[in-house]
Amino acid sequence: MHGLFVTGTDTGCGKTEISLGLMAAVQATGPSVLGMKPVASGCARGPDGLRNDDALRLRAQGSSKAPYGLVNPYAFAPPIAPHIAAGEAGVEIRLPTIEQAYRTLAGEADQVIVEGVGGWRVPLGPNLFVSDIPKALGLPVILVVGLKLGCINHALLTVESIQGTGGVLAGWIANQVDPTMLSRDANLATLAALIDAPCLGVLPWLEAPTPSELVGYLHPELIDLQPRHAAKLATTQTRTEARSDAGTGKRRA
Ligand SMILES: Nc1ncnc2c1ncn2[C@@H]1O[C@H](COP(=O)(O)OP(=O)(O)OP(=O)(O)O)[C@@H](O)[C@H]1O
Numbered sequence: 703m704h705g706l707f708v709t710g711t712d713t714g715c716g717k718t719e720i721s722l723g724l725m726a727a728v729q730a731t732g733p734s735v736l737g738m739k740p741v742a743s744g745c746a747r748g749p750d751g752l753r754n755d756d757a758l759r760l761r762a763q764g765s766s767k768a769p770y771g772l773v774n775p776y777a778f779a780p781p782i783a784p785h786i787a788a789g790e791a792g793v794e795i796r797l798p799t800i801e802q803a804y805r806t807l808a809g810e811a812d813q814v815i816v817e818g819v820g821g822w823r824v825p826l827g828p829n830l831f832v833s834d835i836p837k838a839l840g841l842p843v844i845l846v847v848g849l850k851l852g853c854i855n856h857a858l859l860t861v862e863s864i865q866g867t868g869g870v871l872a873g874w875i876a877n878q879v880d881p882t883m884l885s886r887d888a889n890l891a892t893l894a895a896l897i898d899a900p901c902l903g904v905l906p907w908l909e910a911p912t913p914s915e916l917v918g919y920l921h922p923e924l925i926d927l928q929p930r931h932a933a934k935l936a937t938t939q940t941r942t943e944a945r946s947d948a949g950t951g952k953r954r955a
């Protein structure tokens with residue numbers, strides 16, 4: 703397995719903190735890891751162009767310093783829904799561009815952790831959604847559940863969509879974004895009972911979360927790609943490679 707795709711129940715649910723924590727957890731066991739944020743809205747313009755905080759943090763946590771343009775091929779200034787930002791910038795977000803950047807990163811590290819943008823069904827263009835990215839890259843998905851009132855509904859709808867459309871849900875991670883949440887443990891028990899995938903960690907609300915602090919709460923070793931799931935990912939990947947080869951006119955050996 704070359705990577706994971708991190709999605710969440712919403713924007714602000716903790717995808718970046720957890721992606722960084724997962725990178726640190728993998729690095730602690732030896733393998734090299736790079737981070738990727740294929741599409742980012744909410745970027746500052748600097749001397750080298752548009753830069754997004756999530757992408758900069760993922761890049762900095764990487765085992766080597768990948769070119770920014772590979773970590774974040776699509777960067778948009780306004781902090782708004784990405785398809786609207788792309789439309790305003792006159793840019794079409796294209797899967798083959800994301801695939802190419804991902805393949806280059808995957809060639810440089812043992813693992814690539816890819817953070818989505820917003821939640822699972824955020825549109826990226828007229829016929830493209832965030833949910834298409836892990837399918838194109840052949841990646842299993844980790845769902846970050848931002849623990850707050852309302853998260854059960856958001857989590858179950860997201861799980862239904864991932865699993866109902868042929869995605870592989872490798873696990874979910876609960877993240878307490880609301881320090882005052884009532885009945886936290888009962889909510890966790892409900893999520894555990896209703897989500898058909900392992901819980902890979904429960905993060906409390908932390909004053910100033912750091913990747914190394916998060917490692918203690920995360921259990922990526924519980925990711926168990928059963929043979930049927932691995933086969934599903936392999937099929938997706940082969941189909942995607944064939945499609946992108948067709949797009950570039952390359953012939954498969
Ligand atoms: N467990 C936690 N304890 C305290 N603060 C947290 C926790 N998890 C996340 N945060 C904070 O909540 C905010 C949102 O988290 P984060 O940026 O990781 O969300 P996200 O899902 O990546 O958002 P986006 O959709 O913008 O990419 C950040 O300020 C982050 O530091």
Ligand SMILES: C[C@H](N)[C@H](N)CCCCCC(=O)O
Pocket residue numbers: 713714742743744780781782783784819820821824
């Ligand atoms: C600006 C923010 N931090 C994210 N980059 C974008 C979140 C898009 C959410 C779109 C939506 O679901 O309505």
Ligand SMILES: [Mg+2]
Pocket residue numbers: 717718719756817
């Ligand atoms: Mg983020």
